[in-house]
Amino acid sequence: MEIITAVRGFKDILPPETDKWRHIEATAHQVFRAFGYREIRVPLLEKTGLFSRGIGESTDIVEKEMYTFIDRGEESLTLRPEATASIIRAYLEHALHAAETVTKLYTLGPMFRRERPQKGRYRQFHQIDAEILGPDDPRTDAELILMLMHFLKILGLPNLNLEINSLGCAECRPAFREAILSFLHGREEELCGDCRRRLGTNPLRVFDCKVETCANIISQAPLLPAFLCEGCREHFEKVQASLRLFDLPFHQNPKMVRGLDYYTRTTFEVTTEFLGAQNAVVGGGRYDHLVRDLGGPDISGIGFAIGFERLVAMIPEGDGDASPDPILFIAALGEMALRKAFFLCNRLRMKGIHVEMDHAGRSLKSQMKRADKLKSVYTLILGDREIQENKAFLRNMLASTQEEIRLDSMEETIMRIER
RNA sequence: GUGGGUGUAGCUCAGUUGGUUAGAGUGCCGGGUUGUGGCCCCGGAGGCCGAGGGUUCAAAUCCCUUCACUCACCCCA
Structure with missing residues (x-):
């Protein structure tokens, strides 16, 4: 179709x-x-x-x-x-x-x-x-x-x-209009078709004509300021x-x-x-x-x-609003982690922080790739393993460093980072 | 409304005088590492070659029509 x-x-x-x-x-x-x-x-x-x-x-x-x-x-x-x-x-x-x-x-x-x-x-x-x-x-x-x-x-x-x-x-203005008309009178043949038509509708617009002969003729015409x-x-x-x-x-x-x-x-x-x-x-x-x-x-x-x-x-390219790059990308591994990530992700969004994640359960590698592509500042790496231990890895994508953080204080940590 | 140019992958474009299963770069997906992005390497998906008709053994390629886009004219911001 x-x-x-x-x-x-x-x-x-x-x-x-x-x-x-x-x-x-x-x-x-x-x-x-x-x-x-x-x-x-x-x-x-x-x-x-x-x-x-x-x-x-x-x-x-x-x-x-x-x-x-x-x-x-x-x-x-x-x-x-x-x-x-x-x-x-x-x-x-x-x-x-x-x-x-x-x-x-x-x-x-x-x-x-x-x-x-x-x-x-x-x-x-x-x-x-x-x-x-x-x-x-x-x-x-x-x-x-x-x-x-x-x-x-x-x-x-x-x-x-x-x-x-x-x-x-x-x-x-009428006097000027008359002056233009009488100036062009007798020269209709030299004007282009458009300008001949303009004589009847709006003779002043002959001034705008781009045809060379018309421009030459009109350049000799009286000008408005004089009238x-x-x-x-x-x-x-x-x-x-x-x-x-x-x-x-x-x-x-x-x-x-x-x-x-x-x-x-x-x-x-x-x-x-x-x-x-x-x-x-x-x-x-x-x-x-x-x-x-x-x-x-x-x-x-x-x-x-x-x-x-x-x-x-x-306007020069890129001269606009701030780009909508996320602060945080949550990479989740495992069903439990996905559920936890979904919850955290949307809670942080409701606090006004731009967070992204991927729901498809892809490999960590592909999730990292996505975080990189989105230009996320941080990535939170959260697997079922970490959840057991109430922790997660917070990776700084620019510095390529990461630290272990406690999961139950994670929202506060992110809020602090965001400022 | 009038005239010119262009239509090939999501995007930018190759494609010889008509001749096999239509290509590149980029982007997308996956892999190279049991769970770590960029660089690099490998693989994959993705095209009725704008649409319709004609010529031909054979058409992305030639012809006609049509549509779309584009630049310009008229006019206008």
């Missing part, structure tokens, strides 16, 4: 990989809490409308990459492709905005997009997501970015680039000024546009050369009207999403 395999694009995360995951999660909890964020856990499944309204009808995510299905022939539901929309939904549904003027939330967990899998990108992937809802002053932006970079630094990630930009607001209104320019300046207070290198990248419709003003991205084509580790930005667009008051927000798998891929 054939085994049933995981769904395409869905991955098992096995040990010891899970140690890394726990390490990253623990670090996130610790760092984010210090910056005053509280954890929120939102459902993986939402009404489809939440995302089409939040992310934007014409984005690729909504158009072709969502895991959407009709629930019992009634309602269209979608596995969340990102967390921000859900967080804002919960923020509004529970009227958190009425309870406080600043809400700092984070969450971590799986997201779903129905794309062709490739390196660092699966259909179920994971993100760490943080949002600040309420204030729109530039120090908020700087604080969020600062926390993000601090988090990445603590994880020890190498060669990261922080790029920031301002996309302007409803006042100034920022006074308010946006000032905001952006202040964000940068706040960042400069810290030892935190960043690059202003006027060509960085983002894929989601809701971003306004500050946007940022953290990239690395380590990950092939999937070079972005984090993306984020300000969304001044998303809360309003989702039916709430006109409250602004800013947030980021970290690609968990990409983080994992960059």
